[in-house]
Amino acid sequence: MKTLVWVEHDNKSLADATLAAVTAAGKMGEVHLLVAGSGCRAVADEAAKIEGVGKVHLADDAAYEHALPENVAPLVADLMGHHDAFVAPATTTGKNIAPRVAALLDVMQISDILSVEGDKTFTRPIYAGNAIATVESSDEKLVITVRGTAFEKAAAEGGSASVEEVSGPTDAGLSTFVSEEIAESDRPELTSAKVIVSGGRALKDSETFEQIITPLADKLGAGIGASRAAVDAGYVPNDYQVGQTGKIVAPEVYIAIGISGAIQHLAGMKDSKTIIAINKDEDAPIFQVADIGLVADLFKAVPELTEKL
Amino acid sequence: MKILVPVKRVIDYNVKPRVKADGSGVDLANVKMSMNPFDEIAVEEAIRLKEAGKAEEIIAVSIGPAKAQETLRTALAMGADRAILVQTDDEVEPLAVAKILKAIADEEQPGIVMLGKQAIDDDSNQTGQMLAALMGRPQGTFANTVEVDGDSVTVKREVDGGLQTVKLTMPAIVTTDLRLNEPRYASLPNIMKAKQKPLDTKAPADFGVDTAPRLKTTNVSEPPVRQAGEKVEDVDALVAKIKALGIA
Numbered sequence: 001m002k003t004l005v006w007v008e009h010d011n012k013s014l015a016d017a018t019l020a021a022v023t024a025a026g027k028m029g030e031v032h033l034l035v036a037g038s039g040c041r042a043v044a045d046e047a048a049k050i051e052g053v054g055k056v057h058l059a060d061d062a063a064y065e066h067a068l069p070e071n072v073a074p075l076v077a078d079l080m081g082h083h084d085a086f087v088a089p090a091t092t093t094g095k096n097i098a099p100r101v102a103a104l105l106d107v108m109q110i111s112d113i114l115s116v117e118g119d120k121t122f123t124r125p126i127y128a129g130n131a132i133a134t135v136e137s138s139d140e141k142l143v144i145t146v147r148g149t150a151f152e153k154a155a156a157e158g159g160s161a162s163v164e165e166v167s168g169p170t171d172a173g174l175s176t177f178v179s180e181e182i183a184e185s186d187r188p189e190l191t192s193a194k195v196i197v198s199g200g201r202a203l204k205d206s207e208t209f210e211q212i213i214t215p216l217a218d219k220l221g222a223g224i225g226a227s228r229a230a231v232d233a234g235y236v237p238n239d240y241q242v243g244q245t246g247k248i249v250a251p252e253v254y255i256a257i258g259i260s261g262a263i264q265h266l267a268g269m270k271d272s273k274t275i276i277a278i279n280k281d282e283d284a285p286i287f288q289v290a291d292i293g294l295v296a297d298l299f300k301a302v303p304e305l306t307e308k309l
Numbered sequence: 310m311k312i313l314v315p316v317k318r319v320i321d322y323n324v325k326p327r328v329k330a331d332g333s334g335v336d337l338a339n340v341k342m343s344m345n346p347f348d349e350i351a352v353e354e355a356i357r358l359k360e361a362g363k364a365e366e367i368i369a370v371s372i373g374p375a376k377a378q379e380t381l382r383t384a385l386a387m388g389a390d391r392a393i394l395v396q397t398d399d400e401v402e403p404l405a406v407a408k409i410l411k412a413i414a415d416e417e418q419p420g421i422v423m424l425g426k427q428a429i430d431d432d433s434n435q436t437g438q439m440l441a442a443l444m445g446r447p448q449g450t451f452a453n454t455v456e457v458d459g460d461s462v463t464v465k466r467e468v469d470g471g472l473q474t475v476k477l478t479m480p481a482i483v484t485t486d487l488r489l490n491e492p493r494y495a496s497l498p499n500i501m502k503a504k505q506k507p508l509d510t511k512a513p514a515d516f517g518v519d520t521a522p523r524l525k526t527t528n529v530s531e532p533p534v535r536q537a538g539e540k541v542e543d544v545d546a547l548v549a550k551i552k553a554l555g556i557a
Binding site for chain 1: 320322325326328335347402403404407426427429430431432433434435436437438439440441442443446447448449450451453463466467468469470471472473474475476477478486487488522523524525526527528529530531532535537538539540541543544545546547548550551552554556557
């Protein structure tokens, strides 16, 4: 089987999420990559070094700069003439593009796979991860998105694939990129952070969230996450949200502060290696999944913890 | 302009699903069902566009069992004008749902199809994007803000790194994210009024769509269960535990 993996990038460098998708694709067959963007040669060169990659397709066109699905999905669909499976990381970009490709190919997509069980058989979470379905596709071609936390990352070095330039349909004229507000931060990204400190509704407001959560995260070199309630209440921006429909994370250590543990939140973090919970409600569901729990008033306990670490 | 709003009847988001012992699926017998929360947000956004004078008519559509009528009545009670139920007891995959919606959109010619980004039962996150592909129209997924201006719609999208804004030429497909709005509750008088609003019932075959599944679910199992660990007495004990983990 020949797979085509979507390379996630910002036209300058390759995003980590790609590496788990490469591992998943490697379990299915030969791995080809697609770097679609504008002025993104450096990304293709970086992609060619990933271990286990056979070939990198580079589609460099102004129309692909922001990965608008109206423009890139037809490109992918064309390339699928020579590939058997399209594999994208289950990032917001992958989730935006893959189903559009699937419909163009008349294929039913398999979202968010957790494992490769056979030629066309995969497992995937349903019902916020409260059930795991094993599904087998009867389609000739496959379109798949990959849950990043479920696969090891492929080694970023060690490969020496060739880079081949390809072209495809250009601007479909249906959509234009206007702007983006991407948070610049020195903190580790949530999906690749080793430690995450996450705050919930109990943090009261954005100033308090900042005062309580940030110093602890600084001390531990951690990424900062939040429950839906904290994001909805405006304490932190949307890209902090961990959960069923936000980011799925699996760090070494996840510290949940003032988070009760709704099933939608647990869906996004229960694969963390160690979960620590601090909550004043001893019956909070978060304690049912936490390895280490502390029943305490977070406004006293967290500053004390930060101080003593 | 018309807005088409597809809605799905799913397990209520407060219910913890139970996997059937025989591995055939999730037990939905006697479980509370509700409108998919993301679809509620879509209905609300459509109503707000109508209230702002940007849309004239809101058509709610559901593809599912006879009981999906209740979901459509909820949409009507919130403020949709009429409803279409495409009735089937089979499980219809997102690709087939998108094909049925495409056929309905061909008939109704909406300026916007507004739908939830994902249903909380199968967690596929596919239907809107697939519909956009089949219609050959642009898509604004994971919408945080929607602004209609003339023949275009500007969508601010929730993406992994923050927010991205795109401008789409209508007709366009918009899928809703959590922060787009807070859906209203239907008032009792509106619930009564909704009973009088038109609700058409159709079948997938009326649209010439083959709904045979492409994916076969061979097993559904419980995920590995996490055991609760231990509670520590105080911050000092927690400090010791954290140090033992080697992260501080």
